[in-house]
Amino acid sequence: MTTLAVVDAGTVLSGDHRTPLIADADTVVSEDGTIVAVGRRGDLATLVDTAEVVIDANGSTVAPGLIDSHCHVVLGDYTPRQKTVDFLASYVHGGITSVVSPGEIHAQGRPHDATGVKALAIAAMSCFRNFHPGGMTVHAGSVVLEPTLTDEDFADLEKAGVRLAKFGFGLYEDPADGYDQVRSAQAHGITVMCHSGGASIPGSKPITPDHLLHLAPDVCGHVNGGPTSLSIEGVDKIIGETSMALQLVQAGNLRSAVRILRKCHEEGRFDRIVIGSDTPTGTGVMPLGVIKTVAELSSLSGIDPAQVWAAATGNNARTWDLAAGFIAPGAAADLVIMDAPWGSTAPDALGALAIGDIPGITAVVTQGVLRNLTSRNTPRAARLVDVTPPMPHLSAAGH
Known part of the structure; x- marks a missing residue:
C-alpha cells in the first residue's frame, strides 16, 4: 500500500x-x-x-488537479501541429493532471473511412491507458464522427471501451447531416463534444447555433469561440434552450467567455460551465492554458476563484464521468x-x-x-x- x-x-x-x-x-x-x-x-x-x-x-x-477538457493529443507526448515533444509532461507543471481529447484530429493523414476512424480512436485510447506523461492521465481515443459510421460501428467502439466522440471535422456536406451519428454515439454511451463557431482548420466547416440545437451534443465545445465566437443571440439560445455543457477555452474569445460565465452564474447554470485550453492548436502549446483561463475569468468576472477552479475540475469530472x-x-x-x-x-x-x-x-x-x-x-x-x-x-x- x-x-x-x-x-x-x-x-x-x-x-x-x-x-x-x-x-x-x-x-x-x-x-x-x-x-x-x-x-x-x-x-x-x-x-x-x-x-x-x-x-x-x-x-x-x-x-x-486541473482537468483540461479540450487538449489535442494524438499518440505519445508529441503534437504534430506544433512539432513539439514533451508538451503533456510540461502541462503537468501547469497544474494539469488529466486531459480529455476532443478527437485525435491532428494525426498525420487522419482517416475518414469507418475502419480507419475506429482504429485511430481505439489505438489512441489503448496507448494512453498504458502511458502517463509526467504522471498525467490522458482520456484519449475520441472518435471523430464521420458519415461512414453506422450503428454497428458505434457498437464496436462501445465494446472496445471508447467513451468520447467529437463532431465537426467529418466529411459532411452539411453539419446538420451528422444527426444520426450523434444519436447513435450517445445511444452507445459515448459523450459527444461538438465544435461550435467558425472553422478552425482547413477542411472544417462553421457550426452555427441552429446546427447545435439540431444535433444536441452533450458538450458545446469552445462555446466562446474556437477561435471565432458565435453571436450573442446564438449563444443565449444554446444556454436557454438546451442542457448541454458549455465549454470555455483559452484559445477562444475572452470577451465572450466572461459574458457566458457571468450569465450562467447569475442564472443558476454554473454547473454547465466546463473549462479547457483548446491547445495545442494554432494558438500554440500552452502549459499554463487552463490556470491562465481560471485567472482571467476570475479576475474579469468577479466570480469566486474557488468556483471557477471547480469549473476546471469537478464540473469537468461530472460531465465526462471521471474519477x-x-x-x-x-x-x-x-x-x-x-x-x-x-x-x-x-x-x-x-x-x-x-x-x-x-x-x-x-x-x-x-x-x-x-x-x-x-x-x-x-x-x-x-x-x-x-x-x-x-x-x-x-x-x-x-x-
Missing part, C-alpha cells in the same frame, strides 16, 4: 462549485492513488504518522499545491487568481504520487512545501 499525506494546508478547495471550500480541513490523505480522508491533522494523526510520503503545505492552498476533479474520499488523488507568486500583492493562491495573477505551483501529485516540486512553468510560489522524505531530484532548486 502506497500512502501520501498533505498537511498544514491554509485552504483546501473541494472541486465542487456549490461548496468550493472545505471548511476546517488542513489535511488530505491518499492510499494507492485514491483519497481516503480529508480533515484536520489532529483527527487524522494515525493516517499521517503511517504515511510513506508527507507533504507539508506550509499554509498554502491545496486543490484538485478525478474533487478532493473527497473516493476521488483520484490528483492534487495541486500552490500559493501566491513571489512578489504578488495577494496573500494566497485564491487572492492571486482574483486579481489575475497566476499562482506559483509548488507541488503536483497524480495518482497519489508526488511528481513535481517548484513548477518549471509558473512563477515561484511565495511559500514552498517541505517533503518527508526529501526528494531533491524533483526540483531544480533542491527544495
Whole structure:
C-alpha cells in the first residue's frame, strides 16, 4: 500500500462549485492513488504518522488537479501541429493532471473511412491507458464522427471501451447531416463534444447555433469561440434552450467567455460551465492554458476563484464521468499545491487568481504520487512545501 499525506494546508478547495471550500480541513490523505480522508491533522494523526510520503503545505492552498477538457493529443507526448515533444509532461507543471481529447484530429493523414476512424480512436485510447506523461492521465481515443459510421460501428467502439466522440471535422456536406451519428454515439454511451463557431482548420466547416440545437451534443465545445465566437443571440439560445455543457477555452474569445460565465452564474447554470485550453492548436502549446483561463475569468468576472477552479475540475469530472476533479474520499488523488507568486500583492493562491495573477505551483501529485516540486512553468510560489522524505531530484532548486 502506497500512502501520501498533505498537511498544514491554509485552504483546501473541494472541486465542487456549490461548496468550493472545505471548511476546517488542513489535511488530505491518499492510499494507492485514491483519497481516503480529508480533515484536520489532529483527527487524522494515525493516517499521517503511517504515511510513506508527507507533504507539508506550509499554509498554502491545496486543490484538485486541473482537468483540461479540450487538449489535442494524438499518440505519445508529441503534437504534430506544433512539432513539439514533451508538451503533456510540461502541462503537468501547469497544474494539469488529466486531459480529455476532443478527437485525435491532428494525426498525420487522419482517416475518414469507418475502419480507419475506429482504429485511430481505439489505438489512441489503448496507448494512453498504458502511458502517463509526467504522471498525467490522458482520456484519449475520441472518435471523430464521420458519415461512414453506422450503428454497428458505434457498437464496436462501445465494446472496445471508447467513451468520447467529437463532431465537426467529418466529411459532411452539411453539419446538420451528422444527426444520426450523434444519436447513435450517445445511444452507445459515448459523450459527444461538438465544435461550435467558425472553422478552425482547413477542411472544417462553421457550426452555427441552429446546427447545435439540431444535433444536441452533450458538450458545446469552445462555446466562446474556437477561435471565432458565435453571436450573442446564438449563444443565449444554446444556454436557454438546451442542457448541454458549455465549454470555455483559452484559445477562444475572452470577451465572450466572461459574458457566458457571468450569465450562467447569475442564472443558476454554473454547473454547465466546463473549462479547457483548446491547445495545442494554432494558438500554440500552452502549459499554463487552463490556470491562465481560471485567472482571467476570475479576475474579469468577479466570480469566486474557488468556483471557477471547480469549473476546471469537478464540473469537468461530472460531465465526462471521471474519477478525478474533487478532493473527497473516493476521488483520484490528483492534487495541486500552490500559493501566491513571489512578489504578488495577494496573500494566497485564491487572492492571486482574483486579481489575475497566476499562482506559483509548488507541488503536483497524480495518482497519489508526488511528481513535481517548484513548477518549471509558473512563477515561484511565495511559500514552498517541505517533503518527508526529501526528494531533491524533483526540483531544480533542491527544495
